[in-house]
Amino acid sequence: MDIPSTADIVIIGGGIIGTSTAFHLARMGAGKVVLLERKHVGAGATGLSSGLVRMHYDNPIEATFAHKSFDTFRYFDEIIGGDCGFVSTGFVRTVKPKNLERLKANVAMMQDIGIDTRLVSGDEIKDMAPYVLTEDISIAAYEPLSGYADPHLTAMGIAQAARRHGAQIVQGVEVTGVDLAGGRVRGVQTKVGDIAAPVVINAAGPWGALVAAMVGIELHITPALHQATIVETPPSLPHPHLTFIDRLNGMYFRPETGGLTLAGTSGGEHNKVITASELDSYGETPMLQIQFSVLERLCNRVPVMETGAVRKGHIGAEGYTLDGHALMGPAPGIEGFYFATGMSGHGFKEGPAIGQTMAELVLNGHTEVDIAPLRITRFDEGQPYQPVHAYQK
Ligand SMILES: Cc1cc2nc3c(=O)[nH]c(=O)nc-3n(C[C@H](O)[C@H](O)[C@H](O)COP(=O)(O)OP(=O)(O)OC[C@H]3O[C@@H](n4cnc5c(N)ncnc54)[C@H](O)[C@@H]3O)c2cc1C
Structure with a gap:
């Protein structure tokens, strides 16, 4: 398996979050974007998702993500290309x-x-x-x-669109380590070689804590x-x-x-x-x-x-995650390392907008949707995301 030795951005994980992030980064001209998936696109939670595409949430961040994603499902052919099976x-x-x-x-x-x-x-x-x-x-x-959409068709379609915009989607390659030096990320290690990169995004879904541990961060997923x-x-x-x-x-x-x-x-x-x-x-x-x-x-x-x-x-x-909401944002103390993981059961329908938000964060340093409440450090700070009208169990 040939992988490049350098990249501008490496994304770990080929679920809806990784593929959508790759698509938006490539579309926005981020340079050499490489997504590494240890199995195949959709092999994780995404491929087994029930695929409900609705917007009802008890908090404005997820409702906004679902709303901003909705057109991608409805007008998939125009926006992404092909069919995502939306009904x-x-x-x-x-x-x-x-x-x-x-x-x-x-x-x-x-x-x-x-x-x-x-x-x-x-x-x-x-x-x-x-x-x-x-x-x-x-x-x-x-x-x-x-309604609903087909999760495999959706992730595959977005991955194909990312490729058309120049991203490299590499399947069958597992990230085994992350290189750090001087307080910043330098690249990733795999069994088939290393990739030097100044930006790495953890989109490893349920495996997100294992990838976080590679940079010494303990995540509660x-x-x-x-x-x-x-x-x-x-x-x-x-x-x-x-x-x-x-x-x-x-x-x-x-x-x-x-x-x-x-x-x-x-x-x-x-x-x-x-x-x-x-x-x-x-x-x-x-x-x-x-x-x-x-x-x-x-x-x-x-x-x-x-x-x-x-x-x-x-x-x-x-x-x-501990509060049932995603972990999104930069890693504390590690320049160039980002998280979009721990989707807590909502990631499929929100994936298109979450990918766009991650691309904005990496490229512009700010995002249209305020994701500060989803920051990685919120639990250590004793500030889980608690929406005003959260439904009680
Ligand atoms: C049964 C089920 C039903 C669901 N129903 C819905 C629903 O109706 N609507 C909805 O919105 N959400 C639903 N969800 C949730 C949704 O599917 C997830 O939130 C979403 O798919 C998460 O996407 P992801 O990209 O973060 O993770 P994943 O799809 O799990 O992708 C992560 C990828 O990372 C790869 N990976 C992990 N470690 C490494 C490594 N070291 N190197 C390289 N690759 C690595 C994995 O192989 C995996 O493919 C459901 C989930 C399940 C399980």
């Missing part, structure tokens, strides 16, 4: 009763950002989707244009598993049906290409915590008890799903 289905988000006032505040916050969202009643949901049981829903948030279950959509349901994040019921679902429905649960025993060293060896066979639990919850919301047979499932690993 606009309409999206409903319910919250627990104790979060209803926060829901109202967050929908107002998102409308201020420019997001197409509004509050709807259970009856309105029933009108647009008669197959949904809505008796327990007083109000919910609705986004008429949101907890890897945890998430299982997706894919069932046949009964013929009596429209396809595509709505995409739903149903916190009343502890689950989400969306249509999947091929007459299928993809669903998942989150929280508690559904997100088994693993160690960073288990990221490459966790059991990938879907767990039956989780499939049953998902099906039960799916049928609670859409009873006709009772007739949908389970087709398949998969388990992915994601990296979660």
Whole structure:
């Protein structure tokens, strides 16, 4: 495997964050951009993502990232080139009763950002989707244009676009060390040679703490598993049906290409915590008890799903930070080293804008979106990111 001996910028990791950062850097004329991926593009959390593309968040930073990314999914061919498999289905988000006032505040916050969202009643949901049981829903948030995209197509498409702008995307090469001297980064080491570079970006997703350790920084990123279950959509349901994040019921679902429905649960025993060293060896066979639990919850919301047979499932690993928000920004005390990692379950839909933000940070030293609340040092400073209207568990 031939790798260059020098670069202006090295990106570690070929998920949505690394590829999008490479694309924006190359598009903005950053010079010689080299992305190193130890397996293949999309091999990490990205390729196994459930691919929901919606903008509802309980904080303005992530809502802004999701909003700024949305056009990339909708107009992928124009902006990136090719097809990312985006399907606009309409999206409903319910919250627990104790979060209803926060829901109202967050929908107002998102409308201020420019997001197409509004509050709807259970009856309105029933009108647009008669197959949904809505008796327990007083109000919910609705986004008429949101839906889902294909994570592999998205990451591959962005990587291809980065290549067209001159970035080098190298697959099958693992970064094994980072060279430092005089308080700044000098390059990276791999098994097939070293690359000298004044800028290195850690976009290694759930592996982000392992890469951080290469420069002596301890990051709190907890890897945890998430299982997706894919069932046949009964013929009596429209396809595509709505995409739903149903916190009343502890689950989400969306249509999947091929007459299928993809669903998942989150929280508690559904997100088994693993160690960073288990990221490459966790059991990938879907767990039956989780499939049953998902099906039960799916049928609670859409009873006709009772007739949908389970087709398949998969388990992915994601990296979660202490406050559930990404780690973004320069490394403290190491000039030229940057982080965009620990996406905490949100990175796919926010990836296009996060890549743009990282490119702005590296090239201009400032960013359009204020990412100071996501700085690496916030936990040591006792200042986790705590949005005003954060939903309570
Ligand atoms: C099952 C599941 C469902 C999800 N559903 C959604 C969803 O519906 N919507 C949403 O927005 N988000 C979702 N997420 C979260 C989202 O997928 C992630 O936040 C996002 O993909 C993270 O992207 P990333 O580029 O940071 O990490 P990754 O995609 O994990 O990429 C990191 C890459 O770095 C590489 N790497 C690691 N170490 C090295 C090294 N030393 N040298 C070279 N390469 C290295 C890895 O091989 C990997 O390919 C889901 C996640 C999972 C697991």
